[in-house]
Amino acid sequence: MSFEIDVVLRRGTLSLSYSFTSGPGLTALFGPSGAGKTSLLDAVAGLVRPSKGRICVAGTPLYDRSAAIDLSPEQRRCGYVFQDLRLFPHLTVRSNLEFGMRRAAGGQRALAWDHTLELLGIAALLDRMPATLSGGEAQRVAIGRALLSTPAFLLMDEPLASVDVARRGEVLTLIERIRDELRLPILYVSHDRAEVERLAETIVNVPAPAP
Numbered sequence: 001m002s003f004e005i006d007v008v009l010r011r012g013t014l015s016l017s018y019s020f021t022s023g024p025g026l027t028a029l030f031g032p033s034g035a036g037k038t039s040l041l042d043a044v045a046g047l048v049r050p051s052k053g054r055i056c057v058a059g060t061p062l063y064d065r066s067a068a069i070d071l072s073p074e075q076r077r078c079g080y081v082f083q084d085l086r087l088f089p090h091l092t093v094r095s096n097l098e099f100g101m102r103r104a105a106g107g108q109r110a111l112a113w114d115h116t117l118e119l120l121g122i123a124a125l126l127d128r129m130p131a132t133l134s135g136g137e138a139q140r141v142a143i144g145r146a147l148l149s150t151p152a153f154l155l156m157d158e159p160l161a162s163v164d165v166a167r168r169g170e171v172l173t174l175i176e177r178i179r180d181e182l183r184l185p186i187l188y189v190s191h192d193r194a195e196v197e198r199l200a201e202t203i204v205n206v207p208a209p210a211p
């Protein structure tokens with residue numbers, strides 16, 4: 001199993017429940033705005049603590065309330081591509097990528113530096129500042145930073161949101177390569193049904209929460 005999730009999260013006055021298991025490959029969370037997709041990614045990353053339940057990724061329990069397991073975000077070893085990318089604006093592309101590598105928890109990296117630059121097509125961007133990049137370029141750098149941290153799994157929050165329509169096919173193909181070549185479990189958020197159907201082995205519908 002890639003993701004075994006059975007949790008309840010509190011967000012303000014809302015109580016959000018999720019319960020699913022998924023096999024290998026890419027698992028997509030699909031649902032309307034405000035349904036709680038990002039909240040679940042944050043809980044899997046260890047940035048939001050559930051009020052009860054269990055989160056297990058590739059057989060490793062990350063959170064289990066009844067067994068008093070709650071790994072820190074660093075221990076969970078996730079590569080998180082945030083919806084708003086969160087590149088450091090004062091650092092070059094090279095330094096943003098090196099920051100990802102410094103977070104790597106020793107041992108072998110999932111991907112070598114050169115292979116990552118080649119896979120993502122970002123070698124020519126190393127000396128640029130994030131503010132000078134197009135949406136698609138910045139997205140590829142954010143994916144590179146996540147991959148270089150030797151993640152055990154990836155969380156991707158609407159990775160096509162800041163990519164212009166003409167470049168979407170290119171980034172989609174790249175995500176397919178990551179899925180197929182690296183074989184990392186990926187939890188992926190999108191509003192776009194066609195995108196989800198193309199990429200996902202498992203689609204989890206996240207309905208709008210009851211008011």
Ligand SMILES: Nc1ncnc2c1ncn2[C@@H]1O[C@H](COP(=O)(O)OP(=O)(O)OP(=O)(O)O)[C@@H](O)[C@H]1O
Pocket residue numbers: 011012013014031032033034035036037038039040
């Ligand atoms: N820190 C917070 N405090 C209170 N409520 C929050 C907080 N963060 C999110 N929420 C609420 O929780 C619900 C789920 O938000 P979340 O961002 O997880 O949804 P989403 O499905 O990812 O939405 P979108 O597709 O628009 O990004 C929303 O109603 C949101 O307003």
